Amino acid sequence: MTEQTPDQVHDVVIIGSGPAGYTAAVYTARANLSPIVLAGSVTAGGELMNTTEVENFPGFPEGVMGPDLMMNMEAQARRFGADIRHEDATAVKLDQPIKEITLGSGAVLHSRAVILATGSAYRELGVPGEKALSGHGVSWCATCDGFFFREQEIAVVGGGDSAMEEALFLTKFASKVYVIHRREELRASQIMADRAKANEKIEFIWNSEVTEVHGEGKVNQLALRNTVTGAASTLDVTGLFVAIGHDPRVDLFKDQLQLTEDGTVWVDGRSSKTSLPGVFAAGDVLDPTYRQAITAAGSGCAAAIDVEHWLGAMASSDALEDQMAVQAA
Numbered sequence: 001m002t003e004q005t006p007d008q009v010h011d012v013v014i015i016g017s018g019p020a021g022y023t024a025a026v027y028t029a030r031a032n033l034s035p036i037v038l039a040g041s042v043t044a045g046g047e048l049m050n051t052t053e054v055e056n057f058p059g060f061p062e063g064v065m066g067p068d069l070m071m072n073m074e075a076q077a078r079r080f081g082a083d084i085r086h087e088d089a090t091a092v093k094l095d096q097p098i099k100e101i102t103l104g105s106g107a108v109l110h111s112r113a114v115i116l117a118t119g120s121a122y123r124e125l126g127v128p129g130e131k132a133l134s135g136h137g138v139s140w141c142a143t144c145d146g147f148f149f150r151e152q153e154i155a156v157v158g159g160g161d162s163a164m165e166e167a168l169f170l171t172k173f174a175s176k177v178y179v180i181h182r183r184e185e186l187r188a189s190q191i192m193a194d195r196a197k198a199n200e201k202i203e204f205i206w207n208s209e210v211t212e213v214h215g216e217g218k219v220n221q222l223a224l225r226n227t228v229t230g231a232a233s234t235l236d237v238t239g240l241f242v243a244i245g246h247d248p249r250v251d252l253f254k255d256q257l258q259l260t261e262d263g264t265v266w267v268d269g270r271s272s273k274t275s276l277p278g279v280f281a282a283g284d285v286l287d288p289t290y291r292q293a294i295t296a297a298g299s300g301c302a303a304a305i306d307v308e309h310w311l312g313a314m315a316s317s318d319a320l321e322d323q324m325a326v327q328a329a
């Protein structure tokens, strides 16, 4: 482990330890940049720690358990010397040549480059049974889990475009897809709403919300409440897809760099470069569209290569030293 001395300036600090952060760690470690990964004090490994089988990450023909995949990624990054710390970044100063990252312990790291790989949190319903049955019938990702629900009756909660997209995608597998929506009208665009309404496998349950997810080890029923009359009912399904949005984890730095209208970190074209020099982003935190483990990993790779090029350019032009002199003055 690299010991932090007060004057030590690291090449790169990576905040976040999902597929994006660990892939960036593998690449930057193999490029001799001695990355420090702030993996999070209780959430190391990212979203896939909360799931069971992952069947769409290439290289695992029989599938792999989410936590196993993430522990393998961590081990791979460590093998090349990444300094992985199970700590949170609690504050950052990014708009200066040498970035400052304050940790939960109070220690402060200094780094020439930072990769933001903090991911995006899927919104939860917050009802009993939802968490306990996550990965056992409750899902936030049709692309990831639709395949497990062939010829089954399932439900999607939500009324926006992504809920319609999820529902339409799920009709490829399920025998029936209920769309449960709190209101009588969809928020989705007309074209998506029309497509969903025209699909004979989709049935809408209007003015309704899920109040509890039932099942012993696997979802078998939802408890519903009518939002107008208050009447309670149940719906027998084996799967529940929660599609009520997601929140990119940008609180730490949202006031310091440019965001998109989706709330994700803005990056320059296909690169990982944010609006601040030396600050790069990777994974779901910049991605309003794909949000898959493999796209996050690919994006971590891109960020690592961008950091390598950027540090190389800075070193050869002495630009960073000039900026540091300005910062010190």
Ligand SMILES: Cc1cc2nc3c(=O)[nH]c(=O)nc-3n(C[C@H](O)[C@H](O)[C@H](O)COP(=O)(O)OP(=O)(O)OC[C@H]3O[C@@H](n4cnc5c(N)ncnc54)[C@H](O)[C@@H]3O)c2cc1C
Binding pocket: 015, 016, 017, 018, 019, 020, 021, 038, 039, 040, 041, 043, 044, 045, 046, 047, 048, 050, 051, 053, 054, 055, 056, 057, 087, 088, 089, 090, 117, 118, 119, 120, 122, 134, 135, 139, 140, 141, 144, 145, 249, 252, 282, 283, 284, 285, 291, 292, 293, 294, 296
């Ligand atoms: C239940 C579930 C099942 C899924 N199944 C699949 C699947 O089968 N296949 C698939 O391809 N995708 C799946 N996904 C999507 C996939 O998990 C995400 O696309 C992917 O994990 C995004 O990777 P990431 O590295 O960008 O972020 P994340 O995996 O979200 O990791 C970000 C990490 O950064 C940490 N972090 C945030 N802020 C800080 C901070 N200040 N300090 C330190 N650490 C911080 C977070 O706590 C987290 O650990 C699933 C998602 C969920 C929720």
